[in-house]
Amino acid sequence: xxxxxxxxxxxxxxxxxxxxxxxxxxxxxxxxxxxxxxxxxxxxxxxxxxxxxxxxxxxxxxxxxxxxxxxxxxxxxxxxxxxxxxxxxxxxxxxxxxxxxxxxxxxxxxxxxxxxxxxxxxxxxxxxxxxxxxxxxxxxxxxxxxxxxxxxxxxxxxxxxxxxxxxxxxxxxxxxxxxxxxxxxxxxxxxxxxxxxxxxxxxxxxxxxxxxxxxxxxxxxxxxxxxxxxxxxxxxxxxxxx
Amino acid sequence: xxxxxxxxxxxxxxxxxxxxxxxxxxxxxxxxxxxxxxxxxxxxxxxxxxxxxxxxxxxxxxxxxxxxxxxxxxxxxxxxxxxxxxxxxxxxxxxxxxxxxxxxxxxxxxxxxxxxxxxxxxxxxxxxxxxxxxxxxxxxxxxxxxxxxxxxxxxxxxxxxxxxxxxxxxxxxxxxxxxxxxxxxxxxxxxxxxxxxxxxxxxxxxxxxxxxxxxxxxxxxxxxxxxxxxxxxxxxxxxxxxxxxxxxxxxxxxxxxxxxxxxxxxxxx
Numbered sequence: 001x002x003x004x005x006x007x008x009x010x011x012x013x014x015x016x017x018x019x020x021x022x023x024x025x026x027x028x029x030x031x032x033x034x035x036x037x038x039x040x041x042x043x044x045x046x047x048x049x050x051x052x053x054x055x056x057x058x059x060x061x062x063x064x065x066x067x068x069x070x071x072x073x074x075x076x077x078x079x080x081x082x083x084x085x086x087x088x089x090x091x092x093x094x095x096x097x098x099x100x101x102x103x104x105x106x107x108x109x110x111x112x113x114x115x116x117x118x119x120x121x122x123x124x125x126x127x128x129x130x131x132x133x134x135x136x137x138x139x140x141x142x143x144x145x146x147x148x149x150x151x152x153x154x155x156x157x158x159x160x161x162x163x164x165x166x167x168x169x170x171x172x173x174x175x176x177x178x179x180x181x182x183x184x185x186x187x188x189x190x191x192x193x194x195x196x197x198x199x200x201x202x203x204x205x206x207x208x209x210x211x212x213x214x215x216x217x218x219x220x221x222x223x224x225x226x227x228x229x230x231x232x233x234x235x236x237x238x239x240x241x242x
Numbered sequence: 243x244x245x246x247x248x249x250x251x252x253x254x255x256x257x258x259x260x261x262x263x264x265x266x267x268x269x270x271x272x273x274x275x276x277x278x279x280x281x282x283x284x285x286x287x288x289x290x291x292x293x294x295x296x297x298x299x300x301x302x303x304x305x306x307x308x309x310x311x312x313x314x315x316x317x318x319x320x321x322x323x324x325x326x327x328x329x330x331x332x333x334x335x336x337x338x339x340x341x342x343x344x345x346x347x348x349x350x351x352x353x354x355x356x357x358x359x360x361x362x363x364x365x366x367x368x369x370x371x372x373x374x375x376x377x378x379x380x381x382x383x384x385x386x387x388x389x390x391x392x393x394x395x396x397x398x399x400x401x402x403x404x405x406x407x408x409x410x411x412x413x414x415x416x417x418x419x420x421x422x423x424x425x426x427x428x429x430x431x432x433x434x435x436x437x438x439x440x441x442x443x444x445x446x447x448x449x450x451x452x453x454x455x456x457x458x459x460x461x462x463x464x465x466x467x468x469x470x471x472x473x474x475x476x477x478x479x480x481x482x483x484x485x486x487x488x489x490x491x492x493x494x495x496x497x498x499x500x501x502x503x504x505x506x507x508x509x510x511x
Contacts, residue, residue, distance in 0.1 A: 002508060071467055073494045074503045215496030 005070045009079065012062060016083055016090075019055050020134040023090045023097070026052065027130060027198065030101040031123040034191055035116060037105045045101035049094055056091035060084065075212075082212040086137065089201040089208075093130060096201075099194045103187040110184035115165055119191055122158040126195040126202070129155065133205035142213040146227050148206035149218070155199040162192040263329075264289035264428055264458035265310055270324035272305050272314060272482075279305050281482045282324070287475075289329075289427075292450060292459045294473035294490065296466055298505070302482040303462045307430050310460065311347035312340060329427065345372060348421035352433040354413035356405035356420075361388075361397050364405045364416055368424035387419040391449055411442025418449065422457075429453070431461040435468070447472050466506055470494045478502045 026045055033041035063084045066072065072080050107116055129148055136144040166185050169175055210218045210226060218226050265287040272280035280302045287293050295303040305314065312333060314320045326333050333343055345368070357364050365384045366374075374380060384401070388394040393415045397408070405416055414434060421429060431450075435443040450459060450472045463469050469476055470490060477487045478499075486493060486502040497503045504510050 005508070073466070073470065073506050074497050076507050077495060 002070065005066070005072065005076070008062070008066050008070070009072075009076060012059070012066070012080075012083055015055070015059050015062070016087065017134075017138060019052070019059065019087070019090050020137070022048070022052055022055070023094050024127070024130060024134065026094055026097040027100075027127055030097040031120075031127065031195075033101045033104040034107060035120055035123070037108055039105050042101035042104035046098050049098045052091060052094035056087055056094075059087045063087070078212045078215060082137075082208040086205045086208045089204045093198050093201050096194045096198050100191050103191045106184050106187045107191070108184070109180040110169075110188060111181065112169055115162070115169070115185075115188055118158070118162045118165060119188060119195070122155065122162060122192055122195050125151070125155050125158060126199045129199045129202035130205075133202040133209070136206060136209045140209065140213050142210050142226070143230055145206035145209040145213075146218075146223055146230075149203050149210075149223055152199055152203045155196055159192050159196040163189060261291065262289040263287065263327075265460075266325075266327040267306075267309070268325040270306070270309060270322065270326060272302070272309065273321045273323070274317075275319045279482050280309075283479075283484045285477065285484060285487060287458065287460060289458045290455060291474040292454045292461065292472055293475040293477060294469035295460065295462045295477050295479060296464075296469050296506075297479035297485075299464070301479045303479055304432050306479070307432055307460060307462050308349075310428070310430060311344050311349055313344075313349065315340070341371075345424045346426055347428045347430060348424065348426035349430045350414070350417050350421055350432070350434050352436050354410060354417050354437070356408070356413050356416050358404070358406055360402045361405050361408070361416060362401040365419050365423045368420060372424060383423050387422045388416075390422060390453070391415040391419045392445065392452075393419060409442070411438050411445060414438060414442070414446060415449065418446075426457065428458040428460070431459065433462055433464065436464065443468075466494075478505060480505070 026048055029041050029048075030045045032038060033045060063080055066080060070076075107119075129151055132144065132148045132151075136142075136148060166189055170182075170185060175181075207218045210216065214226055214230070216226055263286050265285070267283055267285040267287075270280060270283045270285075271278060283306060285306075295307060297303050308314045309322055309326055310328065310333075312322075314322055322334070328343070328347060331338075357367060359367070362384055365387050366380045369380060369383050374383070385394060385398075388397065393412060396412065397403075405413065408416060414437075418429075418434075435446040438446065447468065450461065453459060454474070461469075461473065473490045475487065476490045476493045478485045478493070478497075478501075480501065486497060486499040488498065493502065494506060497506065
């Protein structure tokens with residue numbers, strides 16, 4: 001194998017890992033900003049997004065260079081395709097972090113701390129999915145990736161619960177309808193939606209890892225079949241080892 | 243003699259069942275004296291498709307290729323065992339006419355080898371040997387075959403000129419035309435473009451793509467990108483063993499055998 005290709009692949013893996021770390025930090029800071037009402041932290045998230053955007057472009061250009069120069073095949077090709085795709089998902093998560101941070105300072109006006117608590121739970125689950133998605137990427141673990149995909153249902157349920165709770169609050173006849181409160185509630189919905197979309201992107205990352213490892217495209221319902229294959233391969237490996 | 247461990251061959255079960263089989267090899271072994279260079283290969287090559295043989299130098303690709311038209315018969319101390327059928331005919335059956343087999347299964351070599359004759363006579367040579375004497379028929383055969391290899395426009399005004407005056411790429415295309423002139427159904431190509439410049443290589447690859455619907459083509463190549471570009475199926479050989487045989491697009495995106503993956507990604511070989 002060309003030394004240069006090997007070096008290029010190692011470099012790309014490291015750059016993806018670094019971008020993943022940066023994005024995770026941005027998400028964590030955005031969640032703190034919005035739950036604490038800390039506009040200074042929100043400003044930091046917005047300021048840091050430019051670097052994420054530039055890293056995404058640089059990573060994509062590097063991927064295209066590797067394709068052009070080395071024409072990778074098989075596992076190397078799948079790695080490159082996976083990196084190219086999840087690079088985009090990471091950048092989008094960064095954008096969503098900015099969206100979340102932009103709601104800092106607005107949520108307390110609604111006067112419903114239980115709704116903030118629900119948002120906090122949703123934020124924890126979304127951040128966990130992002131972390132696990134990046135973890136399965138670093139470990140090339142398709143089984144963990146399948147678990148990440150499966151946990152998106154819980155995030156969707158939490159998001160639905162947040163929306164339903166806010167709708168119930170708005171439906172209360174005694175609920176004050178001043179502009180500040182209504183805006184606060186709408187921004188809660190917006191924050192919840194952004195957190196749910198982050199989890200969707202984490203699912204995409206996990207699906208890209210599944211493709212990298214197995215060569216199968218798991219979108220649109222292929223998860224069960226792939227889990228079956230992995231289970232069979234695991235049983236066969238265990239039989240061979242014994 | 244040490245028995246080499248035969249690797250598990252990965253071949254999809256539905257290979258060759260939906261299309262006609264041009265070549266069926268079963269338990270094929272090739273021995274050079276006491277040394278075995280091809281180990282018990284089972285292979286089913288679909289008709290009117292392009293199959294590429296890839297693998298490191300000395301793995302048996304060309305040796306296996308030469309089995310299909312019994313060119314190994316010309317090598318002293320070379321013995322072929324097992325069964326090979328070409329379009330259902332056992333090529334080692336008693337009474338098989340070798341000239342007829344080699345008419346049916348043509349061959350093109352790495353180094354182009356035009357006869358020191360005219361361009362016309364190179365193409366007409368085979369049909370004449372097989373009894374074609376009609377001048378009009380020969381003219382038609384020569385024109386058809388030269389057009390088929392995209393050489394006609396370049397040489398139509400100098401058919402009586404020496405074939406040796408052609409460029410390397412033109413000579414190779416002439417050799418392909420010569421092979422086509424006797425009406426084969428199968429064309430074996432042993433690294434047909436490895437001695438050519440990139441532009442000529444591209445023309446040979448374009449030609450293979452154009453011929454694929456008319457002929458069964460088996461190509462040995464060291465150039466994996468070439469195999470990926472021109473072939474429908476790829477067979478990976480290693481140390482005389484068939485390691486994997488699969489649809490090319492699948493073998494190059496998701497090889498089923500780890501050894502195949504390591505070879506095509508350049509981690510060994």
